[in-house]
Amino acid sequence: xxxxxxxxxxxxxxxxxxxxxxxxxxxxxxxxxxxxxxxxxxxxxxxxxxxxxxxxxxxxxxxxxxxxxxxxxxxxxxxxxxxxxxxxxxxxxxxxxxxxxxxxxxxxxxxxxxxxxxxxxxxxxxxxxxxxxxxxxxxxxxxxxxxxxxxxxxxxxxxxxxxxxxxxxxxxxxxxxxxxxxxxxxxxxxxxxxxxxxxxxxxxxxxxxxxxxxxxxxxxxxxxxxxxxxxxxxxxxxxxxxxxxxxxxxxxxxxxxxxxxxxxxxxxxxxxxxxxxxxxxxxxx
Numbered sequence: 001x002x003x004x005x006x007x008x009x010x011x012x013x014x015x016x017x018x019x020x021x022x023x024x025x026x027x028x029x030x031x032x033x034x035x036x037x038x039x040x041x042x043x044x045x046x047x048x049x050x051x052x053x054x055x056x057x058x059x060x061x062x063x064x065x066x067x068x069x070x071x072x073x074x075x076x077x078x079x080x081x082x083x084x085x086x087x088x089x090x091x092x093x094x095x096x097x098x099x100x101x102x103x104x105x106x107x108x109x110x111x112x113x114x115x116x117x118x119x120x121x122x123x124x125x126x127x128x129x130x131x132x133x134x135x136x137x138x139x140x141x142x143x144x145x146x147x148x149x150x151x152x153x154x155x156x157x158x159x160x161x162x163x164x165x166x167x168x169x170x171x172x173x174x175x176x177x178x179x180x181x182x183x184x185x186x187x188x189x190x191x192x193x194x195x196x197x198x199x200x201x202x203x204x205x206x207x208x209x210x211x212x213x214x215x216x217x218x219x220x221x222x223x224x225x226x227x228x229x230x231x232x233x234x235x236x237x238x239x240x241x242x243x244x245x246x247x248x249x250x251x252x253x254x255x256x257x258x259x260x261x262x263x264x265x266x267x268x269x270x271x272x273x274x275x276x277x278x279x280x281x282x283x284x285x
């Protein structure tokens with residue numbers, strides 16, 4: 001029997017681990033990259049930072065909910081055990097929670113600054129658009145998710161108006177790794193996507209040619225990171241990204257060797273781990 005709302009299901013559909021990673025990245029960005037607000041106080045003592053983080057988490061959780069709402073049929077094929085929609089939470093309840101979360105997030109963003117509220121609204125609209133159609137189009141949906149992920153990091157510098165190029169470097173790092181991860185997930189999910197008419201890159205090009213696209217993205221990624229790092233003239237960044245580069249090369253080798261769904265699922269998780277390690281490197285600047 002379909003339940004209106006199960007707290008356990010709400011917890012699962014909100015992707016708490018992903019939300020914690022976002023909050024962790026924003027706190028690290030504020031403390032180690034921005035450091036102080038315009039009044040000279042430590043960034044972590046600015047209560048608006050926590051409103052910004054909560055607003056980001058709410059609009060992201062709303063995005064996860066509406067994604068599962070639209071993808072329920074595909075998820076029954078790709079990951080049937082993970083389906084929550086219609087089991088633990090009614091579909092209309094998801095729509096209501098999606099609206100409430102976005103409304104509250106926008107209100108919090110307005111308290112922080114009107115320009116932050118505008119970006120929160122933009123992110124909410126983009127997430128809905130992505131779930132409602134963009135994700136079923138080749139490459140456009142992947143870029144949209146990668147951009148919104150990087151925006152969650154850059155949002156901190158945009159609020160404090162400090163060290164924006166340094167924060168942009170880490171946002172760029174998040175953008176390219178997320179883009180690669182999204183393509184890996186598309187390869188993993190191609191069976192269900194094909195049955196429901198999605199035109200993701202692995203379906204349009206095939207998964208082997210999609211891997212070639214990933215190689216091109218990886219080369220662009222490395223070149224972009226070192227170009228921006230050179231402009232910052234911070235030797236520590238060369239060491240950190242150089243060390244991560246070794247791990248990234250191993251990651252790319254694993255992608256080259258992968259051809260099974262389970263392997264791509266593990267690679268998607270590994271991409272998260274690399275992003276987490278990159279985030280922790282902020283502490284050493």
